[in-house]
Structure formats: C-alpha cells, structure tokens
Amino acid sequence: MHLQVDSVLQSILLFPVHLLVWLYSVLSFLPWYYMTGAGQKKVMSKRVKARSTSGCTDGPYRSIDHFDRLAKEDFPGKDTxxxxxxxxxxxxxxxxxxxxxxxxxxxxxxxxxxxxxxxxxxxxxxxxxxxxxxxxxxxxxxxxxxxxxxxxxxxxxxxxxxxxxxxxxxxxxxxxxxxxxxxxxxxxxxxxxxxxxxxxxxxxxxxxxxxxxxxxxxxxxxxxxxxxxxxxxxxxxxxxxxxxxxxxxxxxxxxxxxxxxxxxxxxxxxxxxxxxxxxxxxxxxxxxxxxxxxxxxxxxxxxxxxxxxxxxxxxxxxxxxxxxxxxxxxxxxSCVTYGCRIGYSSPQTLSDQSTKIKKGSKGDCSVLRPSLMAAVPEIMDRINKNVMSKVQEMNIIQKTLFTLGYKYKLEQIKRGYDAPLCNALLFKKVKKLLGGRVRIMLSGGAPLSPATQRFMNVCFCCPVGQGYGLTETCGAGTITEVADISTGRVGAPLICCEIRLRDWVEGGYTSKDQPNPRGEILIGGPNVTMGYYRKENSNQDFFVDETGQRWFCTGDVGEIFPDGCLQIVDRKKDLVKLQAGEYVSLGKVESALKNCPLIDNICAYANSDQNYVISFVVPNQKQLTALAKQRGIMGTWEELCTHPEMESVVLKEIKLVATNIKLQRFEIPLKVHLSPEPWTPETGLVTDAFKLKRKELKNHYLHDIERMYGGK
CATH class of the missing domain: 3.40.50.12780 (ANL, N-terminal domain)
Incomplete structure (x- = not known):
C-alpha cells in the first residue's frame, strides 16, 4: 500500500517537470537545431565513411576521404x-x-x-x-x-x-x-x-x-x-x-x-x-x-x-x-606536433576522489581542466560505477530528477541531438569530475561497452571516440568520427591504412555472411611495423603483398557495416571448444557480463575437457557489501568473497544479465570464484592496458579451477 502511495505521489510531483521538459523541447528545438548545425551532424553520422577498393565484400576497405592513395605524412617534408x-x-x-x-x-x-x-x-x-x-x-x-x-x-x-x-x-x-x-x-x-x-x-x-x-x-x-x-x-x-x-x-x-x-x-x-x-x-x-x-x-x-x-x-x-x-x-x-600542452598525471591522482589525493585537495583534472583525454575502458567503467553509486545515495527527488534527465538526454543523443538544459542543470557537476572542459575522449586498448559509451556521452557532455589498433600497427587502424552517434563500433579505416577480412571458417566467420561480411581483420599500410625484434618465427603474422604493401594479421574478428565502419565481434585466441563441440568466445562473454553492476572485472574460463564455462570475478565492493548486509552476512571483505551465499548471489545476477543480453545457454558461466583483490598491472594478472593475462590468471586460480570443475 505504501509503495502504491509513493508511486502516485511521485507521478504527481513529476507531472509539472514532464510538462516543463516538453514545453522546453518544443520552444527551443528549432533555434537550437539551426544554431548548432545539428542537421549537418546527422548527415555526417549517416554518411558512407569507407568502401571496398575492389568491390568485393572482403575488401580492402579504405576511407573515402583518402580513397586514391593512403596518407603517409601530415606535414609535407616532415618525414621523421x-x-x-x-x-x-x-x-x-x-x-x-x-x-x-x-x-x-x-x-x-x-x-x-x-x-x-x-x-x-x-x-x-x-x-x-x-x-x-x-x-x-x-x-x-x-x-x-x-x-x-x-x-x-x-x-x-x-x-x-x-x-x-x-x-x-x-x-x-x-x-x-x-x-x-x-x-x-x-x-x-x-x-x-x-x-x-x-x-x-x-x-x-x-x-x-x-x-x-x-x-x-x-x-x-x-x-x-x-x-x-x-x-x-x-x-x-x-x-x-x-x-x-x-x-x-x-x-x-x-x-x-x-x-x-x-x-x-x-x-x-x-x-x-x-x-x-x-x-x-x-x-x-x-x-x-x-x-x-x-x-x-x-x-x-x-x-x-x-x-x-x-x-x-x-x-x-x-x-x-x-x-x-x-x-x-x-x-x-601528436599533441606536441600540433602545439597542445600536456599536463602529466597518474591514475592515483587523476581526480579529487583518487586514491592518493588528500580529501579536500584537488586532483589533476580539477587543476589542469583538460580538453582532450584518452582512456582505457576499465577506467571509464570505473567512472561510470562511481557516479551511479553516488546517484543511488541521493534522496528520492534528486534521484528521480537525475534519472529523468538522463533518460531524456539519452533519447536525444540516440537521435543525434543534445539537451543543453540538462547539461547546465544536471550534468555540470558530473563534468567537473574531469575538470569540466573535456571536448573529446578517445577510448582504446579493449572493447568499450555501449552502455559505458552512452554514459560518458550523457554525463560528460562530449563525444567518445572508440579506436582500434595494435602496437604492430602503431596504434592506428580505425577511430570513430566525432559525428558518429552509433555505439559498439570502432569506426572506419584511418586515412593511413586499409582493412581486409580473411575468412575464418572454423570460427564460422566469412565474407559471405549476412547481413554483413565478417572475418579476421588484416590491416595494411605504411603504419604497419617491421615485425618483432629477433623473432623470425613470430613474424608470420606480417606479410608483404604484390604491390609491396605491408600487412598485419590481427587475430581479431570483425564485421564491416554498409557505411564502412568496423565492429570487433570476436578474437581467434579467445575461442574455446567445449566437450560437446560448442565454441565459446571468452572475450564476448566477458564484454557482455561487465555490464553487471555487481562486477568490477571478470575472466571467463573454459576447459575443452568440460562442458561448461566458469568465471573469476572481482566484485564491486560497495554493491556486494550492501547485499551481504541485507542478508545478515557479516565479516571482512575477504570473508564475504569466500562466503558460499555471496557466490550464489553473484552467479544469479550473472545469469540474469546473460539472459537479458541473449547469451547462449552454453556461454553462461555455471560457477564463480570471487576475488577480494582487484586485478591491477602490479598484480601481474592484467597488462598495463588492463587486458586480461589469461595464462597468469589460470595459474593464479588453479586451485579454484579444480574446485569449480569438481576436482580437488
């Protein structure tokens, strides 16, 4: 009964807010549309950005902005x-x-x-x-x-x-x-x-x-x-x-x-x-x-x-x-080349809330107020969870207004527009976490989830460009255009390189796939490096074609959309065949389950001798502690993570999220181990770009793998 009364009161309170938002949208849309050039931005978002030079579905695909030849230098004569x-x-x-x-x-x-x-x-x-x-x-x-x-x-x-x-x-x-x-x-x-x-x-x-x-x-x-x-x-x-x-x-x-x-x-x-x-x-x-x-x-x-x-x-x-x-x-x-100034920081001093910043003093973003920022998805996910946990601590009116504003702006962004009033009233304070002046963020190093990308778009009021490249290609491959409003994709080939798709029949990916061609991504161009130092046996991933152009075989599997943009859909090395013959992409499972609010990090694991997937999870301390308290479970953080009931809670949440995003039954982890210690580069369990080191993680959790597979 109380819940019904609260719901009615909430609806009554929100009616004038909804009316105000509607009136504001109607009155401000046309002036804003023409003053900001929103129509042109939508056209740029939908334009074809790359196409095949051969007319074949496997490519090579090249940016239409440099279709005749690949770009080698930006400043003529400045070749070193x-x-x-x-x-x-x-x-x-x-x-x-x-x-x-x-x-x-x-x-x-x-x-x-x-x-x-x-x-x-x-x-x-x-x-x-x-x-x-x-x-x-x-x-x-x-x-x-x-x-x-x-x-x-x-x-x-x-x-x-x-x-x-x-x-x-x-x-x-x-x-x-x-x-x-x-x-x-x-x-x-x-x-x-x-x-x-x-x-x-x-x-x-x-x-x-x-x-x-x-x-x-x-x-x-x-x-x-x-x-x-x-x-x-x-x-x-x-x-x-x-x-x-x-x-x-x-x-x-x-x-x-x-x-x-x-x-x-x-x-x-x-x-x-x-x-x-x-x-x-x-x-x-x-x-x-x-x-x-x-x-x-x-x-x-x-x-x-x-x-x-x-x-x-x-x-x-x-x-x-x-x-x-x-x-x-x-x-x-690049910043030095173009005259930008570079202010140095560290993950421990980045914001006012960072671990090494004394409470009450300013983090680096607040002092520097940057306009450009690069980030790996792990850091963006962390920012997302920190902001949303603060929203949960708001009173009912603040939380409702924030949610309303978030949903309204999210809808506007999906349509290619913006919400200036929401920016000024609701998201100005969130923007200040990164100094308040960031105009472009660039994400790389690992796949960025669509939910996190949209969160950064909404709360930090700036486009988030997602890039794809490797050390072997000088970090260059693709980057989304600022005007591109889609999520989950990594953009079209850069003007310095081109992309081909190579069929991977065993994994079920070919250039004849519908609705879009798929296959292993090969990157070719003057940005492709000279191979590995004193590793002749490892250089088979590099080759030179009949025109003299160098190529690198990435091992990643991609899908090319009709507008020439690429989406990473799998990785060859992450594919494991289960006992019953099903193929599981561990990277795909991890990317999907990272959206679970209880999870800070996850590593899926599968043994080919077994018929199910297991997982190691670094849980979100705040969320898991709150759930433990609700169930009357007390103890240290380490004790909570080893408690069988808390493992069951996380597993139940994993299954719920996995079902909602339509993972196959055999892809959903059936058992979980909770790790009280976060995975940082210092632990040796992830790289500096926060990519999982599967071999090290397997060795670290060997005892737990045996336990979850019914061994010792």
Whole structure:
C-alpha cells in the first residue's frame, strides 16, 4: 500500500517537470537545431565513411576521404619524428609544452581496515615551453653521446609516465638513438630478457624503479653500462655492479653543456631508421619487441590526428596512461606536433576522489581542466560505477530528477541531438569530475561497452571516440568520427591504412555472411611495423603483398557495416571448444557480463575437457557489501568473497544479465570464484592496458579451477 502511495505521489510531483521538459523541447528545438548545425551532424553520422577498393565484400576497405592513395605524412617534408618536433618548436616556441605538479606534502592516512595510505597535497602545474624542451633535448642528447652512446645504438627507458619520458623520447628521435620501451609494471624477468635481447648499454629510469626493481637485477645485464635516473633527489650509488655507472639526469645535462661536447655533430635519422622497439606487456608468454621505424609512426599519427577535429594550441591533454603503450605515446607526440600542452598525471591522482589525493585537495583534472583525454575502458567503467553509486545515495527527488534527465538526454543523443538544459542543470557537476572542459575522449586498448559509451556521452557532455589498433600497427587502424552517434563500433579505416577480412571458417566467420561480411581483420599500410625484434618465427603474422604493401594479421574478428565502419565481434585466441563441440568466445562473454553492476572485472574460463564455462570475478565492493548486509552476512571483505551465499548471489545476477543480453545457454558461466583483490598491472594478472593475462590468471586460480570443475 505504501509503495502504491509513493508511486502516485511521485507521478504527481513529476507531472509539472514532464510538462516543463516538453514545453522546453518544443520552444527551443528549432533555434537550437539551426544554431548548432545539428542537421549537418546527422548527415555526417549517416554518411558512407569507407568502401571496398575492389568491390568485393572482403575488401580492402579504405576511407573515402583518402580513397586514391593512403596518407603517409601530415606535414609535407616532415618525414621523421625529429623534424616534426623541430617544426613544432618553430611554430609554438614560448607556448606551454609539458607541465608537472609539485608535491607540496605527503601524509599517511589510516584507513578503517587498518591499512595506511599515502596521501598527497599537490601544487599548481609548472610548465616547460617548447623552447625549454628543445634546449633540454639538445643538452641531454649531447650528454648521452658524451657517455658513449652512438647513433643507431639502442637505449632503454623504464619509467613512469612523466615529462622526462617524453623529453628522453624526443632526445632519442633527434640523435637517432632507437628507444627500447618497457612498461613500468613489467616483471623483473621480462625486463632482464628485454634488456639483454636488445643489448642496451644505456638505460633511463626513475629513482623509485631503480631502487625497488632494477637494483637487484642489474647484475644479470652485463652489457648495461650507464643508468640515468630522472629525479631531482640524490640516489646512493652503493650496492650496484662494478661495471655499471649511476647518473642523475641533471649531471648528464651538465655534461652536455661542457665546451668539449657542445657543437658535436648530430647524425639525424632517415624515415627508414628504427625509432622504437616497443615491448608489449603481452597477455601470453614472454614480451615481444615490436620494431617501429620513423615512417611507421608518422603515418600512424597522420591517420589518428585526422579524426580529431580542431586539434591545436587551444587544447590541453592530460597524460596518465602508460607512455610505453603505443596509444599514449602516439597521442602525446601528436599533441606536441600540433602545439597542445600536456599536463602529466597518474591514475592515483587523476581526480579529487583518487586514491592518493588528500580529501579536500584537488586532483589533476580539477587543476589542469583538460580538453582532450584518452582512456582505457576499465577506467571509464570505473567512472561510470562511481557516479551511479553516488546517484543511488541521493534522496528520492534528486534521484528521480537525475534519472529523468538522463533518460531524456539519452533519447536525444540516440537521435543525434543534445539537451543543453540538462547539461547546465544536471550534468555540470558530473563534468567537473574531469575538470569540466573535456571536448573529446578517445577510448582504446579493449572493447568499450555501449552502455559505458552512452554514459560518458550523457554525463560528460562530449563525444567518445572508440579506436582500434595494435602496437604492430602503431596504434592506428580505425577511430570513430566525432559525428558518429552509433555505439559498439570502432569506426572506419584511418586515412593511413586499409582493412581486409580473411575468412575464418572454423570460427564460422566469412565474407559471405549476412547481413554483413565478417572475418579476421588484416590491416595494411605504411603504419604497419617491421615485425618483432629477433623473432623470425613470430613474424608470420606480417606479410608483404604484390604491390609491396605491408600487412598485419590481427587475430581479431570483425564485421564491416554498409557505411564502412568496423565492429570487433570476436578474437581467434579467445575461442574455446567445449566437450560437446560448442565454441565459446571468452572475450564476448566477458564484454557482455561487465555490464553487471555487481562486477568490477571478470575472466571467463573454459576447459575443452568440460562442458561448461566458469568465471573469476572481482566484485564491486560497495554493491556486494550492501547485499551481504541485507542478508545478515557479516565479516571482512575477504570473508564475504569466500562466503558460499555471496557466490550464489553473484552467479544469479550473472545469469540474469546473460539472459537479458541473449547469451547462449552454453556461454553462461555455471560457477564463480570471487576475488577480494582487484586485478591491477602490479598484480601481474592484467597488462598495463588492463587486458586480461589469461595464462597468469589460470595459474593464479588453479586451485579454484579444480574446485569449480569438481576436482580437488
């Protein structure tokens, strides 16, 4: 009875709101439509963006904006990365280039669980101009040469995302030192392997990584002679191998300005020279070093930048993703090329609510107020769940108004329109979580769910471009156009490359499929890299066609729509055949079930000797704790995760979500293990782009796999 009364009251209260929204829509639509050019945007969204050059359904598909030939460079004659940077310095000299916040103080904060978290209070951003960076690059290059580094000799960087990383990269590009990159979270064994495989004699790192990770393994790298740490603080040089010299970046800069080293001739690179050997963190096995030449990166960035309208000096980019990832590295080099300023951050200091920001002080987004931002789906999913959990804490009127506004704007966006009044009244506060000025977000690294993409569109009032590319293609492949209002797709081929579909009969995908052709995605163009370093046996995924164009076989399965846009539908390596003969795509199952509010992360697993799928789940702590409380189940977080009843609750929710999104019966996990610890790159269970490391996850949960399959 009470529920009925509440419902009637809610309807009465909302009637004037619905009436007001209707009146506003009627009165404002025509002026808004013509003032904002909404009609033209709808036309752009529906236009054909790419088509087959051969007329065949398997392609190759090429952007209609560069249909005659593939684009190789954006600035004529600027065919190497050092030329791009020199061009930027000439154009933007005294403008802000790279910015870093000072740490004003550090405090230890005791958590209710008894854990101690380090909290930071940070100052404003301090900026280096383009001229400043140019000067440091010259000095650092001279200093490294004085330490014996020769042109075309490799130098490694093992460092967090920060201004010194980009300074080191630009130094290497100018002086023709091929740069070997490693993720800051890469394991010790993988680092030793990469350093020895490339035979580097010089390494750039941070003081923290030097003392916590490198100190114990340098004796395993006999060819490494010089280690440069980029921090201002003093580091003890005791306890290192006798043949290894430890230098501060400042001392190398001072070495570079000595009279005997100034004016030393610089050997500039050619477009075909090696620019980067990028070690992927790898979801399976040992890391592989992808060989990227200057012309590869120039072509890839030409394609990427064409999809970002208005890129230029008015833009501010927030840099916090791993710079050893091709998405972040090419994004930052592109920003420098076009005169944007880059403010450095980290996932722990990104927003006011981030884990390392002291309550009451400002996170990096609030201070920097970026206009451009790249993100991996994992981070967007996290933002989505945090905002929606705050909505659940609102009173009934606030929650109802937010829901009404959200649904109204969602409908408008689906039709290709906007809701300016909702933006001003409801979503302004949400926008401020990321500084309030973000005009474009770019997602890459993994599939972004349509629900999360729509959430970001609605609450942060900006388009979310979803891209698809690999380290092997310089991160370039496809990116959705800003005007494209569809979700779940990754856009049309960039102007630097083209895409073909190769039949995969075993998986059930062919170019004759209806309604759209499907198959393994092959990417071809000047952005396709030169293969894996010293891995001749692994280079079968690369080939050169009869015209001399390089291609890469991605292992991903795609579907091409009539407008030339691509959707990723499967991955060959994620396909498992069950005992009864059904094929299960683990990636498809995971992507679908991540929409479940109880799940923060999930790994589906299937054994070919069994006839059902199981799963490991990192549950949402807030949601699961609330459900446990409703059922009278008490205990620590670890105890809740191992409680049989809570496993049943999550499994029931999984089945409900799976049924609603029409997963096949055999695709739905029948058993679940709840993990109290989140999966981060530091745990070694996911890559730096938060892709699952299936082999490591299998080994980590071996006991639970045996239990769920009725073993021990």
């Amino acid at each position: 990365l050092d030329k791009l940077f020199d061009h930027a310095v000439e154009r933007f000299g005294d403008a802000h280039c790279l910015g870093t916040r000072d740490v004003l103080s550090e405090e230890n904060e005791m958590q209710p669980t008894g854990k101690v978290f380090k909290k930071l209070i940070l100052g404003e951003y301090r900026w280096l101009s383009y001229n400043d960076v140019d000067s440091v690059v010259s000095q650092f290059g001279s200093g490294l040469a004085a330490l014996g580094l020769q042109p075309k000799s490799t130098i490694a960087i093992f460092c967090e995302t920060r201004a010194e990383w980009m300074i080191t990269a630009q130094t290497c590009f100018r002086h023709n030192f091929p740069l070997v990159t490693f993720y800051a979270t890469l394991g010790e064994e993988a680092i030793v392997f990469g350093l020895n495989e490339t035979g580097v004699s010089h390494l750039v790192t941070s003081a923290e990584l030097l003392e916590t990770k490198l100190k114990d393994i340098l004796h395993q790298c006999p060819k490494l002679k010089h280690v440069v740490y980029v921090d201002q603080k003093k580091v003890s040089t005791e306890g290192y191998p006798a043949g290894t010299s430890i230098h501060s970046m400042q001392s190398v800069l001072e070495l570079g300005v000595r009279p005997e080293h100034v004016g030393r001739e610089i050997v500039r690179p050619e477009p075909s020279d090696l620019a980067v050997i990028m070690y992927t963190s790898g979801s399976t096995g040992r890391p592989k070093g992808v060989m990227i030449i200057h012309s590869n990166l120039i072509a890839g960035m030409t394609g990427q930048c064409e999809r970002i309208p208005g890129l230029g000096p008015k833009d501010t980019y927030i840099a916090y993703l791993p710079l050893a990832h091709v998405l972040e590295m090419t994004a930052e080099i």
